[in-house]
Structure formats: structure tokens, C-alpha cells
Amino acid sequence: MNHKKRRLEVCLSPAIYEKHANDENIVVVIDVLRATSSICNAFANGVKRIIPVATVEEARQKKEDGYTVASERDGYVLDFADFGNSPFNFSADKVKGKEIVYSTTNGTRCIHMASHSREVLIGSFLNLSALANYLLKQDAPVLIFCASWKDRFSLEDTVCAGALAERLLASGQFESICDAVTASVDLWSLAKDDLFGYIQKAAQKDRLASKGLDDCIAFCHEPDQMDLVPYFDDGSLLAKVSTPCEVNE
């Protein structure tokens, strides 16, 4: 075997995305608190399809068209929406077998920003091993794209990026000349023995707590709850099953 190694990069903010953008990339969008964790949980609970929309106006229109709509801005459920962004809202009784519309502050925007790429995948701690297993079977450069918070650096997204990057680098398939890979792996090395304890330092935890929305933080930092890899295709999110598993409803 003398394959050329695959490029691995981490993008720490949508504001930097253009510097990393490449049509050949497989992009993994990560928004741990809470968009991509919620998307993973929705597929684990049997959602048929998720239509991510970027604007409140699109979400409102989809509601008028008869869709179930999950939509919030800055952590608050929009008045016309069926529910907001907590992963606990995407329960089987609400989403199983349905097509739902989903609009969030950051996650949706990043999915659309990356849609020029070879593939756009949805990543979180919940599907970490499934993602790694899937990516190791492909043959393209990988960009891990932290959704961050209003373009600012986000600790939980970066630590999750580091957890995934560590797995990919350990395979020997990848190489990196990206300092954000180094930093995210090093932050993950500090966090991994007590992830929930480490993430208490994250600003987003306090932002959610101030709105009573922090009940999902432990859930969002519990790795490997599902063997699914959601992906974006032709305007919709669908999911690949990475390895055979019992889907938890």
C-alpha cells in the first residue's frame, strides 16, 4: 500500500469556512449544543426525512404547507413552530415516519454553506464511532466544520471535532497541516477522561442554562448512542446506517 494520505482539516467557525472550502471535501458539520445532536436523535427515533431551512420565513412557509416544523432562534421556539431545538423534542411519538422541517441559528446555515462539497454529514458525540467508521471507508479529504456560536469559537464543537480527528489520524489514512486539528485533538485529550466535567467551562452551557434549556447537555456529550450517519442530499437530510444496530426508539 502506498496511497497518498488524505487531507484532514478542522474549521473552527463559519467565518473561516471559505478558507477551508473545497468541492472534494467530505464535510462533517458539528453543532453539539444542539442542532446536530438533535438531528442524530431524530433519525434514531425514526424520522423519515428532515428538511433544513435557513430562514424563519422559509420555516413559516413550510408550516403553512402542512409540515411539522422545529424552529428556534437564540434558543427560543418560534411562535408558529411545533417545537424547538432540544434533542428530547425529537421523540418517536413526534417524528417517527414523518418528514419534518428544521431551522436553527447555526447548524442549518453551516449545512447550506457546505452543500457544494462532495458530501455533507452530520456529526455529534452521539454518532461519533458511526461517523469515524463511515469516513474510514471513504477516499476523500475530510473537513470537520464546527458550527460555533454566532461565528465565535465554541468549546464543545471543537472538543467533538478533536474526538473525531483523533480517531481518523489513528488510522494512518490521514495527514494534517492544519493547526486547528492539532488544537482540537489536544483539547479533546484534556477533556476525554471527564467530558461532562470539562464542558462545564463552555459558554454555551451557561447560555442554555440561563434559558432553562440545559437539561440536554449530559445527553449531548454521551458518545456512541446510535450507529447512524445523517447526510445532506438534494435539500434534505437522510441517514445512512453505518453498522447494523438496533435503533433505539
Place this chain on the structure above:
Amino acid sequence: MNHKKRRLEVCLSPAIYEKHANDENIVVVIDVLRATSSICNAFANGVKRIIPVATVEEARQKKEDGYTVASERDGYVLDFADFGNSPFNFSADKVKGKEIVYSTTNGTRCIHMASHSREVLIGSFLNLSALANYLLKQDAPVLIFCASWKDRFSLEDTVCAGALAERLLASGQFESICDAVTASVDLWSLAKDDLFGYIQKAAQKDRLASKGLDDCIAFCHEPDQMDLVPYFDDGSLLAKVSTPCEVNE
């Protein structure tokens, strides 16, 4: 004492700067490899004044006006310039008592971006304690601004930001709800026992090495070589002496 605590933030890339910009900030621009290290060394070696310019055209015009000009792009000295960006070029025999013009890829741009702020200071490992001492005597929020590399995250600038942030937070004067502060302090905690060893992972080290420009890396990571705080005022860089010291020529 019941003072309100001062805000501390770290900006990891010029692409994110607008999210942190505030006229009240004291901004510390850090470009360890090599612009801000070179500026500090120039003042240690007795430069009278440095005029930072943003474009090659301005630098060329200043050369025609008779100035000594330090100018490079992507690590290469421009043909009309007297010398490039290595801190070793700013020796006493070349800069003592002179006004020089300085144009670099990232550092100059960041200085100008931040010029709306209350103060713009020049930071590096070389003047770390001088900076901390100066900042602890002021009464304004502090933003540490990593110049980075072409808008991408830079390990050495972030670790230097963490070293400064750790000193400021230890004083009890500051508070932070900025994840980039947390990450930079944590990366500094990993690096500080063997800073030169840690920074071998930085991509910029390899970029400089590929052009034979890496001879200054150890020098740029040796803290506290001078008690100077360069600052930007009315288009020029001048320097405050933070604590009385012998200037090393």
C-alpha cells in the same frame, strides 16, 4: 473593593474580529511568527518609530520617500525593501534611532483593523510580562487578537494568547465568557513546560522551514526578553517601557 470585573476575550482569527470589536477594548495584537516578535525586538534595539503599512504599494512609496523599509509577503522579502520580517533583521545597527516602515502579511492588517479601539498594543512571548504588568494597571476590557495565518487558526498565536490570558485571569480583575479564552489557556497549560517542543506541531514552523526562515523560532518563543509594550498611535508604532529595565542592544 467591589469593582465590576473587566471583560477578557480572545479572537482567534481576523475573520472573526468583527464579533469581538468594541471601541472600549484594549486590543493586544499577537503574531508570534514573526511580525509582533520583530516589532518588539526592533524597539528593544532602539528603533525610534515604526510606520506599519497595509499594502505593498504603500511600502514601495515609502521607500521612494527615503524610509528604511521592512516588507515581505508570504515570507519573501520584496525586491525594493531593505530587509524582511525576521526579528534578527531589526538589529541595532539597522534600526537604532531610525523611523522605519513595516509591512507584513497579517500583523499590519490586524493592527489597522483594531485601530478603532481604545488602545492597540503589540504582544509576543518576548514582552509577555511587560504586557501583563501594563494591562493590570489599566481599567478597560481586553481583547487578545491572534493575527493567525491567512485567517486560519494559528497554534503559536493562540498559545501566546493563553499565556497572557492566564496571567490576567490570575489577578482576579477579569472575567470571561469566551470559549476562546478557555481553549487558549488550556493549550498554554499543555505547552508551557516545553514550549519549544510543543510548538514543533505548529504548521507555521514548517512553512517557515520550507523557506529557510525558521532560525528565529526558538527566539520568538523565549518569554520575557524585554520590558517594552509597543503601541499604535496616530499611524505609528511607539513603545512604552512597562517597568524600568536595561534595553538590550
